[in-house]
Amino acid sequence: MSLAAGLAGYAASALLMLIGLLIGSQENQISLNYQILPLALKLVLRPLLGEPSATEQLDPFSDPVSVAFPASPVLIGGIVGLVIxxxxxxxxxxxxxxxxxxxxxxxxxxxxxxxxxxxxxxxxxxxxxxxxxxxxxxxxxxxxxxxxxxxxxxxxxxxxxxxxxxxxxxxxxxxxxxxxxxxxx
Incomplete structure (x- = not known):
């Protein structure tokens, strides 16, 4: 049962993340706070997210608090499911x-x-x-x-x-x- 729960959780989360990445950030976008993500997700998602949201700094990564990316709610749901x-x-x-x-x-x-x-x-x-x-x-x-x-x-x-x-x-x-x-x- 524990195997099935883990596999089903990862499969559903991966599907939601894939759909969220295909949808992209449209008018119903929210900001994904990049800094609180687990390390492996940061490494995988960074090339796929595009440009960070507006910030006053030249280098948005110098202040980790200001790093947020526009993302669809479906992508956020997939990320939350994967983390949980x-x-x-x-x-x-x-x-x-x-x-x-x-x-x-x-x-x-x-x-x-x-x-x-x-x-x-x-x-x-x-x-x-x-x-x-x-x-x-x-x-x-x-x-x-x-x-x-x-x-x-x-x-x-x-x-x-x-x-x-x-x-x-x-x-x-x-x-x-x-x-x-x-x-x-």
Whole structure:
């Protein structure tokens, strides 16, 4: 079930982002605050977004607060879905990422440590701290405690399911790394 949720979340988000990029920014545009995006999204989306919105500075990237791009609401919806799906695939508490990480053995423990480090480093940033701090509170406090395993979790998953679990957990971690770690991008 956790595999299906992660895959469906990424597929729906990718479809919305593709449609949003094809639509482009028209009269119903809103500003996409580029600086609060996760690092991987910044690297992928920057060439596709075009020119930043109006700013008084010659170099809009010298003041990271002023960097915003005109974007369609559909693109923003796809980005939000991708970020929420990625955060849900972090290996903490009772999140889908933790369920997937259980099948990975010791690699799941490393994923849990990296997930916690991502949430802490994102919570320390001024631009995106609300997102990461809220999700850290949700994942650690509200999702903590004992989780009774599913009835069919007694059998070991096959290699294909383990590989797919590993890919989703890694994608969740990579797509959740805060963009504030490298503010020049």
């Amino acid at each position: 799906t990625s955060l849900n695939l972090l290996s903490l508490g009772r999140l889908d990422g933790k369920v997937l990480a259980r099948s990975l053995g010791k690699a799941g423990n490393v994923a849990g440590f990296l997930s916690l480090a991502i949430l802490v480093s994102g919570s320390l940033d001024n631009a995106s701290n609300l997102l990461y701090a809220t999700f850290a509170f949700y994942a650690i406090i509200l999702q903590g405690g004992y989780n009774c395993p599913a009835r069919d979790s007694v059998t070991e998953p096959d290699v294909g399911l383990r590989s797919l679990s590993l890919a989703l957990v890694v994608a969740g971690i990579v797509l959740s790394i805060p963009g504030s770690l490298i503010p020049q991008i």
